[in-house]
Amino acid sequence: MTAQEFIDFVSMEWTLTPRQKEQFLASEGLYRDWNAKINVISRKDIDALYDHHFLHSLAIARYLQTVPGLSEAFSGAQVLDLGTGGGFPGIPLAILFPETEFTLCDSVGKKTIVAAAVAQSLGLENVHIVNARAETLPGKFHFVVSRAVATLTDFYPWVKGKFSQGILYLKGGDIVEEIANVMGRYRLPKGSVHTWPVDSWLPDPYYQGKLVIHFEK
DSSP: OOHHHHHHHHHTTSOOOHHHHHHHHHHHHHHHHHHHHSOOSOTTTGGGIIIIIIHHHHHHHHHHTTSTTHHHHHTTOEEEEETOTTTTTHHHHHHHOTTSEEEEEESOHHHHHHHHHHHHHHTOTTEEEEESOGGGOOSOEEEEEEESSSOHHHHHHHHTTSEEEEEEEEEESOOHHHHHHHHHHTTOOTTOEEEEEGGGTSOOGGGTTEEEEEEEO
16 A cells, blocks of 8 residues: 555545645655664565554544544543554554644663654654653553553553553454453453454455454543
């Protein structure tokens, strides 16, 4: 998928401003340049930046549209992207939601260097980068987003108590047992965890089995 094809596809779901289009278009060159210096995306996957990274990140935004009132709650919220790596899903979401404040956190310093440089070059004033471990972060956020940084059993304790409205987690594979373990261990109410198949929006074999997992508060 070319940058323009990505813009055309995304524009069918959301009305993009000229600035948002420019930011999405500029992202490819920035990630290619930085990835040559600090490898945050596998070199064989950089050509699929929009297909496999930007669209995957925006699957969270597409899921928000399926739940009444959730997009409105997310817009203007304080959001933590934990284990952001080079800025996913945080940077694509920050472009799409300019009124939302994103804190992109990763414990690996070289990855946050890339995320910070890309965000600055794109002029994303709603993005803040933190090089830290999750348990050291002060304060609370409305939402936590993340993309498959760990099993749910490991991930949930890291963010427990750090969000007031929900978790939106991108993960694939057989997650039934993981969800059951988290719900049992932390006594989450029945019906508080939802899954949404990404390939219901992106009918590409790459997304088969990939989910947005939504933990309601």
